[in-house]
Amino acid sequence: MTTDANARMDDSLIALRRILRATELYARDLAGAVGLTPAQLRVLQIVDDRDSVTPKALATQMGVSQATVSALVDKLVAQGLVERVPSKQDRRQTNVTVTTDGHTRLENAPDALQQRYVRKFLEMADWEQAQLVATLERVADMLDAKSLDASPVLTTGEIRASKKP
DSSP states (O other), rough: HHHHHHHHHHHHHHHHHHHHHHHHHHHHHHHHHHSSHHHHHHHHHHHHSSSEEEHHHHHHTTOOOOHHHHHHHHHHHHSSSSEEEEOSTTTOOOOEEOOHHHHHHHHHSSSOOHHHHHHHHHHSSSHHHHHHHHHHHHHHHHHOOBBBBSSSSSOOOOOOOOOOO
């Protein structure tokens, strides 16, 4: 391997570590500020945006399993930030709604890391966006991360392999 290839490899590993470190620091800051994980904050944001949402719709929007959403909602219910309420249209369905405490917690939450990313991403030209997505997908493939349960939430912590159909 050439010296240039070694330097590029080191640079790529440093960049990956910086990304991981940024997500770790954000998660710690978020926990300190409002006592939530980034994934819990995202659930709270989605529920707040939609007023009322089913766990299935949450799982679909976040790109995670219903079991993952159920665990996240359980934790938010335990903190009094969301409630499970029977659907007015179909009593067999349960919807998740934000409580007054949940609204307050959202107002006090720091700007989410992924929101910063989204703002910068949208400022990029279309070709840059496509190139970045392709590169990130390639990195995920290189790390054998195709089958990991992942949502568009920049976070660290427990990640599970998704179930194969």
